[in-house]
Amino acid sequence: MKLSIFALLVTSAAAFAPSSVERSSTALNMDRRAAFGQIATAGAVLAGVPAIASADGSVSAATINRARGIYGDRIAGLSGAVASGDFKAIAEEKNAFILFNSGAYANNKAKKNAAVAQTNDIFKAIRSGDKAAVKSAYDTYVATNEIRALPTVSADDGQGYCNDYDFRVRSKAGAIYVR
Structure with a gap:
């Protein structure tokens, strides 16, 4: 996937690159095609760089x-x-x-x-x-290790969880009161 995107960007950068024909220069000595070519090249380089992993081993x-x-x-x-x-x-x-x-x-x-x-x-x-x-x-x-089984909770006894992200959702402790 990244390789195909990179190839697409390089191809588009080549299309915008200035040709060998001399063009009139602007104040910055760069025309729009050259500017877009450089922008596309920079984008291709950034897309090719893998994202930095920022996993912190979340322990809470x-x-x-x-x-x-x-x-x-x-x-x-x-x-x-x-x-x-x-x-x-x-x-x-x-x-x-x-x-x-x-x-x-x-x-x-x-x-x-x-x-x-x-x-x-x-x-x-x-x-x-x-x-x-x-x-x-x-x-x-x-x-x-103080290991205990989860309690069996029914909707009549109380509520065992409050959202779908709770680990008790599909367990015997997973009861929720619904009107």
Whole structure:
């Protein structure tokens, strides 16, 4: 896309470039075609320069709460699988652990490293096939990181969210009062 725009601008700049025929000069020794040619060339150069990335790794209380809510709920939902020894169900939610650790502790490297170590303990126990070790490691992880499931909210009990950008919209906590 950028290449085609660049080619179009270069072609239009060539069309406005002065020909070899001598023209009468203006006070600035430049005619309109030459000026538009230079403007088009400058525009083509600026269009070819990639935009400077300005992502700041936005970390706020809202993004931390979002990570705790979305991925914490998924981790809390594994309690039945942990109790029954369903290692496959726990392994399928590995990304929830990874995303929880990176999102909930984006500002605290020490807590993030501790949570990652606890996650590794859970999956080490899964690889060894020790049901009791998985339960112990999972319980420690949930308690240490204060993971709780989202509450079930109905429109009769109250309101769970207020706009479509809230992470609770399509969850069991996502109830809204509508008249």
